Amino acid sequence: AQTVTQSQPEMSVQEAETVTLSCTYDTSESDYYLFWYKQPPSRQMILVIRQEAYKQQNATENRFSVNFQKAAKSFSLKISDSQLGDAAMYFCAYNYGGATNKLIFGTGTLLAVQP
Amino acid sequence: DTEVTQTPKHLVMGMTNKKSLKCEQHMGHRAMYWYKQKAKKPPELMFVYSYEKLSINESVPSRFSPECPNSSLLNLHLHALQPEDSALYLCASSLGGTGSYGYTFGSGTRLTVV
Numbered sequence: 001a002q003t004v005t006q007s008q009p010e011m012s013v014q015e016a017e018t019v020t021l022s023c024t025y026d027t028s029e030s031d032y033y034l035f036w037y038k039q040p041p042s043r044q045m046i047l048v049i050r051q052e053a054y055k056q057q058n059a060t061e062n063r064f065s066v067n068f069q070k071a072a073k074s075f076s077l078k079i080s081d082s083q084l085g086d087a088a089m090y091f092c093a094y095n096y097g098g099a100t101n102k103l104i105f106g107t108g109t110l111l112a113v114q115p
Numbered sequence: 116d117t118e119v120t121q122t123p124k125h126l127v128m129g130m131t132n133k134k135s136l137k138c139e140q141h142m143g144h145r146a147m148y149w150y151k152q153k154a155k156k157p158p159e160l161m162f163v164y165s166y167e168k169l170s171i172n173e174s175v176p177s178r179f180s181p182e183c184p185n186s187s188l189l190n191l192h193l194h195a196l197q198p199e200d201s202a203l204y205l206c207a208s209s210l211g212g213t214g215s216y217g218y219t220f221g222s223g224t225r226l227t228v229v
Contacts, residue, residue, distance in 0.1 A: 033215045043203060045158070045220035052215075091157055101146060101165065101214045103207075105157035 002027045004094050006106035013082045014114050020067075021077045021109045023092030030054075033095045034068070035103075036077045040088040048090070051075065079111075087113045117142060121206050121221035129229055130196060136224045138189040138206030146214060147189040149181060150205040152223070158205055164189060196228045 004025045013019035025034070036048040051059045051068050058066050063080045079086055092106040119140045128134050138147065146165045150158035163171035164183040178200075180192040189206060203225055207218040 033217075035217050037220075042222065043225075044222040045205065045207075045218075047217045047219070050217050089155070095214045095217075101163060101209075102160055102171065103148075103214055103218055108155070108157055110155070 002094055002104050004092055004104050004106035006092055006109050008109045010110045012112045012114060015082055017082055018080045019082055021090055023075045023106055025073050025094050029096050034075045035093040037091045037093055038088045082113050084113050087111060119206055119208055119219050119221035121224050123224060125225045127227045127229060133194045136191040136204055138221055139187055140208045141187055144208035144210050145186060146209045148207040149191050152203045152205055198228050201226055201228045
């Protein structure tokens with residue numbers, strides 16, 4: 001069974017600094033998709049970044065980038081130049097993309113940004 | 116239109132009431148989902164509709180009844196709920212039936228059962 005693990009329940013970062021959130025996963029599939037979602041207090045889950053497992057190049061979206069290590073089954077999120085608006089719960093998620101089409105979430109990391 | 120719209124945003128209902136949650140998207144997405152989320156927990160999948168057919172039911176109690184009248188609309192009918200059903204109910208949609216491009220989520224309905 002596929003599982004997603006986030007070992008950091010809470011993290012804190014100073015404004016303008018860089019922070020890295022960790023995520024590991026377990027799967028026997030060779031082709032799959034990984035995501036980071038942000039959920040601020042407004043409740044809406046927002047897609048931050050997406051990685052296709054068959055692509056070796058790490059995905060980047062402005063201040064957000066990932067370090068995807070397929071062999072190690074690791075998918076960490078780096079937030080550069082942290083802003084107050086980055087404060088939120090961050091969920092790592094996995095999708096096999098097959099007929100079952102289930103987005104499997106990790107337990108989440110609550111990120112606080114200190115001014 | 117790049118949104119998933121959920122109504123109502125808040126709902127308080129008694130254990131004998133019948134109510135419905137509504138979800139709508141006009142992005143042409145062909146898969147739609149219902150998730151239940153408790154505070155500080157990840158969302159838990161309830162139902163998946165793919166091309167307007169129920170494809171996944173995660174053994175959800177029958178007091179929750181999903182309905183997909185068309186490819187843009189998803190309802191969740193509620194009846195005889197329990198206090199432990201109080202949660203944030205999230206609707207999502209995805210392009211195609213595999214979710215490989217990620218899901219677009221609505222802002223949820225905060226449900227309180229009294």
